[in-house]
Amino acid sequence: MWYHGAGNDTERELLTAVIDDFNAAQSECSIAREDFPQAAYNESVIAAALDGSLPDLIDVDGPVMPNWAWAGYLQPLDIDPSAYADFLPGAIGSWNGEVYGLGLWDAAIAMFARKSVLDANGIRIPTLDDPWTFEEFDGILETLQATGDFDYAIDMGMAWTGEWYPYAFSPLLQSFGGDIIDRSDYQSAEGVLNGEEAQAFGEWWQSLFERGLTPGTSQDGADRETGFIDGRYALQWNGNWAGLGALEAFGDDMLYLPAPDFGHGPKIGAASWQFAVSSTSENPECANAFIEFAIDDKYLASFSEGIGLIPSTPSAAALTQNYASGGPLEVFFELSNQQGVIRPPTPAYLNAAVVFEKALADIANGADVLTALDAAVDEIDADIEANGGYTG
Structure with a gap:
């Protein structure tokens, strides 16, 4: 097994415990793990895939x-679907009608706020319903900025780059009615990344920075x-x-x-992150059994x-503190x-994510919204075409 968590002592200890329990529970299979730094992990997997040296299990x-x-x-995966029937949707890795990965966890984003701040400004506390x-929301940002009590009404996390952009910001685009790629067939970004809804998102996105929010x-x-x-x-x-x-920091005031x-x-x-079985595994039964x-x-x-x-x-959640x-x-x-949406499940996503990040950064820095979005669409569509539509 290859794992991306080198340097994370807690993850290593937890995974070691699972492996030790699995190895002790049966005699047909034995799992050995090799850890990689996350920054070098994907490149290591790709290199091994190209020379035919992938291990049985990867994440x-x-x-x-x-x-x-x-x-x-x-x-x-060759695992009965009943084993993961209750999983959160984001913890099931599906593509082309098949399940390829299962995750032991998921992550979610929320709007961090303090009840005292909202109450002091007459702002209602929203609910899932x-x-x-x-x-x-836009009015709330203006209200909070106008108090003069804060440097900024909201922190969107622009110091973070890479996968943070599509993970954190593309759902906002989707809530406007746009997307990174048209999910009807995953063959183009035309109309979803540069249509009216996407342009409305882009204009609002840019206004957050122009207004100093x-x-x-x-x-x-x-x-x-x-x-x-x-x-x-x-x-x-x-x-x-x-x-x-x-x-x-805030105790009961935290929302x-x-x-x-x-x-x-x-x-x-x-x-x-999810566990998966390599295509060249010589022990697929053991790999699936471990997952x-x-x-x-x-x-x-x-x-x-x-x-965390x-x-x-x-x-499983009921077993945690x-x-x-x-x-x-x-x-x-x-x-x-209830609110989680996976990023577009297509091979084209790897390139599209990078293109999307650049477009949003450019718009934040004052670029013309439609020009930036059109350029992103052109680049995403060119990649899809160059790879035969990523079909089959």
Whole structure:
């Protein structure tokens, strides 16, 4: 097995426990793990796939999985669907009608806020059933900025780059009615990334920076980490992995709120790392058996307790301190379940994600919205065409 978590002592200990239990529970299979730094992991897998030296088991980031399946690096899982029937949608890696990966956890984004701040400004607390509307949310940002109590009304996290952009920001585009790629056939971005809805999103996105409501692309990483807790940002768009730190700072005043509804339903990103079986595995039965063993609720719960992410099933969540009923992060499970949308499950996503990031950064920095979106569409469509539509 290859794993991306070198340097993460907690993950290594948790995964070691699962492997040790599996090896002790039967005599037909033995799992040995090799760890890689996350920054070098994908390149290592691709190189091994090209020279035919992949191990039996690998883990793969959810949005990357369709590309690796299309490229022939992975084989569909041979696990009864009843074993993952209760999984959060984002923890199931599907492409082309087949399941290729299963994850022990998912992650979710919420609007971080303080009840005292909202109350002081006459702002209602939204719920999953009644989220803020577009007009309401935009007005809230203006109200909070006008108080003069904060450097910025909201922190969108512009210090973070790479996968953060499509994970955190493309759901906002989708809530406007656009998308990165047309999901009807995944053959083009035309109309969804540069249509009227996408242009409306782009204009609003750019206005956040023009109006000084959020830090721009030059935001310092330290400010991203501490600005909300230090009281310099009124709101923050952030993930459940940061939830406990904010809770420690603000206690009962801390709120994790659902995404606003920009017109086509509130949406947040979904899908994280998943276990998969390589296409060249000489022991696929053992590889599948290990994955089925690892998705037992007790392991889902232990990973959640150790690394703070969302267990893949409600029954595993009930075993945890943070996500059980009444737990401090309980809301994130339902945020993931009700608002989570996976990034476009297509091999074209790897290129499209990079293109999308550049377009949003350019727009944030003042580029003409339609010009930036049209250029992104052209680049995404050219890649799809160059790869034969990524079919088969």
